[in-house]
Amino acid sequence: MTTAHDLTKNQSLVFSALSDARAPLSAYTILDRLREDGFRAPLQVYRALEKLLEIGLVHRLESINAFVACAHPQCHNHGTMAFAICEDCGNVREFTDDQIAERLADWARTENFRPHKTIIELRGQCQACSIGEP
Numbered sequence: 001m002t003t004a005h006d007l008t009k010n011q012s013l014v015f016s017a018l019s020d021a022r023a024p025l026s027a028y029t030i031l032d033r034l035r036e037d038g039f040r041a042p043l044q045v046y047r048a049l050e051k052l053l054e055i056g057l058v059h060r061l062e063s064i065n066a067f068v069a070c071a072h073p074q075c076h077n078h079g080t081m082a083f084a085i086c087e088d089c090g091n092v093r094e095f096t097d098d099q100i101a102e103r104l105a106d107w108a109r110t111e112n113f114r115p116h117k118t119i120i121e122l123r124g125q126c127q128a129c130s131i132g133e134p
């Protein structure tokens with residue numbers, strides 16, 4: 001199992017930037033936040049992200065082209081990942097649901113479709129935003 005200690009300096013910096021963020025970050029926002037740490041080029045961010053995605057510490061939100069730190073990095077054994085993304089405050093909740101995953105797997109079996117990855121993204125308002133809290 002890969003732990004945070006196995007990360008290179010750049011990977012750790014990118015992971016910290018995402019862990020500290022309250023909302024998903026684009027690669028360019030990560031770059032901006034890490035300029036003081038010596039990041040100069042988007043490629044440095046993308047290289048670090050690539051590794052972090054591979055080991056499951058970070059997830060990519062396809063619909064908004066941004067990245068989030070995994071909500072439960074101790075369990076790298078993700079099945080089907082689902083994310084609820086608040087369009088007002090940017091908060092992201094990561095969850096898994098075995099029933100949804102099974103239904104999708106059933107469908108794929110029936111249709112002889114071989115999925116490589118499945119990501120479910122719900123976009124809307126989180127509870128705090130929908131009841132009008134600041």
Ligand SMILES: [Zn+2]
Binds near residue numbers: 070073078094
């Ligand atoms: Zn995760």
Ligand SMILES: [Zn+2]
Binds near residue numbers: 087089091125126129
């Ligand atoms: Zn919200």
